[in-house]
Amino acid sequence: MAEDVILNAQELSKSFGGVNAVNNVSFSLSRGEIVGLIGPNGAGKTTLVNLLSGVITPDRGKIIFRGSEVTSQKPYQAARRGIARTFQIVQPFPNMTVLENVMAAVIFASGRTSDLRNARDLALEHLSFVGLAELAEQTAQTLTLPSRKRLELAKSLAMQPKVLMLDEVNAGLNAVEVEKALALIRKISEMGITILIIEHLMKVVLSLSDRILVLHHGELISQGNPLDVVNDPKVIEAYLGSKFTEKKLFIKDSLHE
């Protein structure tokens, strides 16, 4: 297990003013696993992803990626090391073509080529993988929301990440689109990429994740295999209030639906 650890967070803390957005959080990700990150609104999930991807620097604690400390890295350095993330609100280059969007990831993050023509070919492969090849020459701003989410995935894959953090990639999608997205995420996982997925749809988290981390008020209150976690009294309390702690049945029932 220990050799398989690809990313290790040690006692991470970050506060904004008086709010401890992330408080003393430690966990590790192993090569190839899918880990769900859940928690009520404002639990600090996105802050945690921001810490891991270099957008913000932790006040305390360490981040170890593939054996070396990367705690105070910048986002572009994280990207080049192989830590990719998607955003809750998609962030394309609106006036560039879909293809150019992916080319940027090929050229700058993966370091596979500096040549624009080679990058084009590689980018096209990633676009066909997510099923956007036909839209390659359209500008990114013309895409529908599901396609934009796919573009985010194609960009992330083009970065050739070791760890991919997906921040609510399914938000705003309908049931059919979610199914498609899930299939895609499984395919990505089969490529050996470690996935950390923030998700509100419990059904999605439970069906995808090998392991689940639960954040509440910035603290990691529970982690482990999905079924144990959803039956953890602390987790039920965090989501539903103490009233429900005794009535675990609620969650169990909803799982069997």
Added chain:
Amino acid sequence: MRTNRIWPYFLLAAWILLLAASPFLANNYLMKIATYIAMFAAIAMSWNFIGGYAGYPSFATAAFVGLGSYSGAILQNAGLPMFLAWGAAAVIVVVFSASIGLIILRMKGHYFAIGSIALVDIGSHTASSWSSLTGGGEGLNVKIMQGGPELVGMIFLYTMLAIMLLAFITTVIVDRSKLGFGLRCIQQNEDAADMLGINVMLYKNIAFILSSVFCGIIGAAYASWVAYISPLDSFSILLTLKAAVMVLLGGAGTVFGPIVGSAALVIFEETIWSRFLSLHQGILGLVIVLLIFFLPNGLLKVDWSKLWAKKNG
């Protein structure tokens, strides 16, 4: 988005040849206009690196030109040969932009614009206060070149054309390289660019330095040409504004946009605008407003064939 057609290059070559032939085809006045066109083309192309490709609305162009003017003039008066003084001015301006860029490129949007305006003001105040070095508000005389006005005019015409050509070659190289691609990404969405592995601070600094180097040489050459510089003329906000308008008029972040825009604006200025001296800046303002409303992407991005079809169809 990017064209690899060859005919624009031929058109540009013809344009440069026409400008270069102006001493033999026309009078001194037209030769002077040709010199201005070349000079403004180079200034507009410089602005295009930071304002067009990187999307940072820089007003620092006037500060670079002013600093170049004063550096060149002072060094030349101190006995340095003219061409060496120009080169030294370029080096001084690059050192200045590289160090100041590290600071002001941390700001974005309007804040960056205001920060860069401050550079121009600081420059003109320094030039008018530091009398022992710059001659203060009285300005500075630069050694007048030997030779008749035709010869001197030709030297400066070809100097400006050479700088224009250099700026153009640099633009083409940047446009086709990883650097240009990265700058376009920054222009579109800087945070996303950072997330995709682009060292945005480094790229913005390179763009800022590129936007300064030719301005430095131009400033120094301009000082030698007109033989007299003053703080307000050298550090003129209007100059930056014109550079930006030229680029926007032609097409920001394109290879040929600044050249089209500078030619259009200088010719417009000389033929129409110069007849309304008192309304001068008002007309420039009007041009800016019309530009933003009707040509937000510049002349080069207009699909002329469609317009033509509409008119006839």
